[in-house]
Amino acid sequence: MVTPLPPVVHRKINKLIESARNVNVQYPGFDEFEVFDNKEERKHVLVLGNQVCDCGMWQLSGIPCVHVISCLLHRNVSNFEEHVDQKLRIPMYLQTYADMIHPVPDKTSWPEVSDEKIWPPTKQPKPGKPPSQEGETQLKSQKRTFVRTMTAPSSAAQFAASSMPSSTQMSILSQASSSRGQPSH
Ligand SMILES: [Zn+2]
Numbered sequence: 001m002v003t004p005l006p007p008v009v010h011r012k013i014n015k016l017i018e019s020a021r022n023v024n025v026q027y028p029g030f031d032e033f034e035v036f037d038n039k040e041e042r043k044h045v046l047v048l049g050n051q052v053c054d055c056g057m058w059q060l061s062g063i064p065c066v067h068v069i070s071c072l073l074h075r076n077v078s079n080f081e082e083h084v085d086q087k088l089r090i091p092m093y094l095q096t097y098a099d100m101i102h103p104v105p106d107k108t109s110w111p112e113v114s115d116e117k118i119w120p121p122t123k124q125p126k127p128g129k130p131p132s133q134e135g136e137t138q139l140k141s142q143k144r145t146f147v148r149t150m151t152a153p154s155s156a157a158q159f160a161a162s163s164m165p166s167s168t169q170m171s172i173l174s175q176a177s178s179s180r181g182q183p184s185h
Contacts, residue, residue: 005081009063009088013080016069023070033071046071051083062088 005013019039027034031049036042044067046053057065062085064072072080086092 004090005084006088006090006093009084012063013069013084016064016066017073019066020070020073023067025071025074028071028074033067033074035067035070037067048083051085058083 004010022038024036024038025033026036026043032045032047035044035046037044037055044053044055046058046065046067048068048071051058053059053065053067055065055067057063058068064080064083068083069080072078072083081089
């Protein structure tokens with residue numbers, strides 16, 4: 001006898017049934033299937049008996065993936081519950097919360113257990129990084145200088161002009177210097 005599923009799993013399966021329209025079953029074998037996912041634009045292979053689909057979602061979540069649902073619909077069966085992992089079914093859920101969960105008092109009433117503070121682990125420099133903080137500061141200032149150089153109008157004009165013939169360079173640089181002298185509107 002198959003027991004009903006918890007509401008959250010039931011809702012997920014209903015969503016997957018809607019999404020199964022985007023999957024075409026190309027090769028239905030006895031227990032093995034080849035499907036084409038139109039959304040992902042790729043093929044998947046799955047084995048129902050082993051509860052394995054090469055997309056990995058079935059094995060990872062314990063809930064049949066959209067490809068499995070599509071194969072079950074192709075076979076005109078709707079016993080999706082049988083393909084859901086045991087740990088996601090209602091009996092296991094009830095067993096998890098069968099024991100009493102005791103209430104926790106406010107932290108002001110917690111007893112002091114130790115005077116020793118627990119600190120996070122010290123940082124180890126990673127390979128390829130500057131060994132000292134000084135090196136990092138230098139790198140940051142170099143980055144700032146580079147950004148300023150690239151965004152400053154006069155420097156941008158100089159940069160653009162450097163790759164042009166000398167007569168064009170002169171006209172661009174003179175325009176840039178004359179525009180700096182003019183008041184802004
Ligand atoms: Zn799948």
